[in-house]
Amino acid sequence: MFSTFLEYGAAFFEATVFVYGVSLLIIYALLALLSFKNIQEYLKKESYNDYKVIVASPLAPGISVIAPAFNEGVTIIANVRSLLTLDYPKYEVIIINDGSTDDTLAKVIKEFSMVKVDFAYDIKISAKPVRGVYKSTDKAYAKLVVVDKENGKAKADASNVGINVSSFPYFLCTDVDCILHEQTLQKLVRPIMEEENRRVIATGATLRMVNSCVVDEGVLKEIRAPRAFLARFQEMEYIRAFVLGKMGWSKINAVPNVSGGLGLFDKEIVIKSGGYDPASFGEDMELMMRMSRYVRDNKIPAAIRHIPVTLCWTEGPTSLKVFMRQRTRWGRGLIQLMIAHRKMLFNPRYGRVGLLVFPYNFFYELLAPVIEFLGILYYIALIMTGQVNWPFAIILLIFVYTYSVMISTLAVLWDQLTFHYYKDWKDVARVASMVFIEMLVYHPLIVIFAIRGYYFQLSNRKHTWGNMQRKGFQKTTSKTAPSS
């Protein structure tokens, strides 16, 4: 009786995993095709598009660049300077000093001759109190605004203050330590300006690792693949997630998320959706969900767009400990979000988001680590009881392995189609080689850390990190890599 129950259970589990696995593979194949098509269309448009027109135009919409900073004293000046030299005719740079305990604020005030001003703004999204707003007495820095606020233990809170202070209809959400391409604003605003029937509420672009790139005073001099293994895996993973994943989703107007590292947002919709949630572990995706809900509830035909070019370089963690914290946090964020918005699952009221984006994230992002983990346990159990059909098992393993290698290799290819990011072909090889060992080395880590995150969230563990998590890894590596 008990054993038949187990057998049924096993059969059911096998069938489910099989269906699950096959559907996942099909989805990846479809994404690869969709993103390829989307990238081709994008490249065709780029081939004749002239961005100089928007730089020279009085019709360019204004954009507020919002960059929170916490204890960035070492690099703050170079990073602010780099934000001040973006190629765009009408923008402001809002640096939010999130209660730094170092000399971040003092350095900025001195370097850019800033003074405290009486600054009136409306608290459209509630956030921690502002201690002061600073403006430069030098007209050359007229577009710089520095806001000093109390630490809110979350980037979300700082970003919200930035939104309150900002004066333009669009805002770019980024981190002060991200290195942005000089054309970032022009390229991100274009999808908003050339959409015919929908209101584009957010656009994102690809992010990469800055770890081994040559950076001089906040200006990117040479793009290189990370040398450190952990960062190299992340570069690979980012390329796949952005170039293949999000570009594919963008084609069918189902982008699940615009990264917190770089995204251009429609401010009105963000404010009406309530802004970033400081209590969330994945505030970028959480906001996206609420924005999607808002536009649906108010019957605004909307879209979220993604472009394949890399416009932002960010520091990836190189120590396992910091990496674990980051991914655990992401895991927490995901499950927290899924629980909070569970009503959207298969809810036709929310259109594509309810029927496609949310279910995909639920089954293939949230449940994937769990199913994989259980699958491995199951296999171990089978091995222990000697029930494994080894030839079949090995064939299936090879199948999954070759398939994942193929998908990731395609991602590298798609990425190379958009632009020759690395000058040296050896850098391509460095990233591409990760494809072959990812499944054995990197992937198990991600699964374990995600499950760790789920466990923490479900057992309601208090998070003792905040800024440490967000910024901790900054201290482990230096900004500029040696050029050897």
Add this chain to the structure above:
Amino acid sequence: MPNILVIEDDDIMLKAIRNILSKDGYTVVTAKDGKEAFEKLDSGTFDIVITDLMMPYANGLEVVSRLRTDESKKGIGIIVVSSVGNEETITEAFRLGADDYLKKPIMAGELLIRIRKLIASLNSKGGLITQNK
């Protein structure tokens, strides 16, 4: 002949202006971004600076502002050449102390005339920096 520093991040434009000015007999030094511009400004003396607005490291307005607040460089004539055409930026440049503003696409002849005029007015104000030395 007067020394001119041309700051411009577009390679084609940089070379073109250099060629046109050299042909007219000016001594031309070029810089392709804000950082290089400040280095050249510190190491050499110039009568006129022609600067673009958007470029890496430091934008043109910073160049203008730095020249106007530096006692030793106050007398340098500044011409901004930029594709940015919105009124705010143009007035901003003038308020910071730029002497002239040319919007791209420019007319080469016009640039030369404006340089000549600027030199004449600098001369009447107390002479060119390079010639006073």
Add this chain to the structure above:
Amino acid sequence: MWTDLADLLFQAYERFGLLPLFIEIALAFIVIAVLATLIAYGAILWKRYKGFLQDKRTAFISPIIEDLITEQVLLNEKLGTDTPVDDIEFDQKALANLIYKKAFVRQILIDTLIQYRKNFRGEVGDLLRKLYLDMGLQKESYAKLKSIKWERKIKAVVELTQMDISISDVTILPLTNSGNASLRAAARNAYIQLSKNEPFKFFDIATEPLLPWDQLEMFKIITTTKDIPIPNFSRWVSYSSNKSVVTFCLKLIAHYDQQSAVPAVMDLLANKDHYFRASAINCLGKLTAEVAEEKMVRIYNNQPLICQTEILKAMGRIGSGKHLEFLKQEFLYSSNFDIRMNAARSIIKHKSEESEKLVEELMQITHEENQLIIRHCKNPLIKY
């Protein structure tokens, strides 16, 4: 277990059909995946190799082309003399260089000439155009125009427009209604710039929206091309049913300060679309249309917030001083922050004796937050 696997693969080879379905699928996919991966690697290598070659070729060609343009155009001795540009002859020997016969060199040449044209107008610009014509490069562009690929068509249209070479109406007009939005936009721009008689004709017939991105280029072309007869844009404000055409015309009216359009723009104040009304109000403000003030104040209370803030801004731009009391009331008693902010800004913007007195008075009687608003608006350091 490995011998089992070997057996199985051998079996698979011998009797593929006898294996369980999922193993068959898996085996088939392994083959596909391995092949696809290999092809992808091949493609990456090929792509990089091609890119490498192209970079090398460009690196070799570009200096030659730049020298040609520098010597023949920029430093041409005849420039600045009385010789008309059309009569300036190039050094035929330099132009006859054999490399200019190669297709890819000609394309680089076209692209480079366009780059220069974006930086230079006037005589140099005209001479660049003459070089393009003398080298017969328009043939390349016309050939592309006949391509079935729309991106090549666009490239052709852009090249011809940049070089100011006319395209016959028969060719360009159908393209202005193309189903492809980008081609449509390029064709419209070309039509405006190149059509000698009625450049704005398609405003009458355009049914497709004029996207904001395309407006950028069109605005540039309208405002920078010489000899375009600028029409009275109020015509379309009154009669066009295409909203994007109307909003675009509002921007042009403001740019050209077409005072005669004021009545037509005022008619839009009764339009049902909020965004539309807001643009109209914005335009009236930029026209400093004093006649519209009364009406705007009258309809103010029934407007949504975006129109109300636009009205307040317009009051500041017009600055007649007749409605300072209205601004004062809004500033003192509105519960909405944006309204108070805009009212304060507009009062200060008047810069009259009366308004300055009013600001002083307001500082005395109003509460702390409003005082902060005034100090904010008065501070010259705060740009936006």
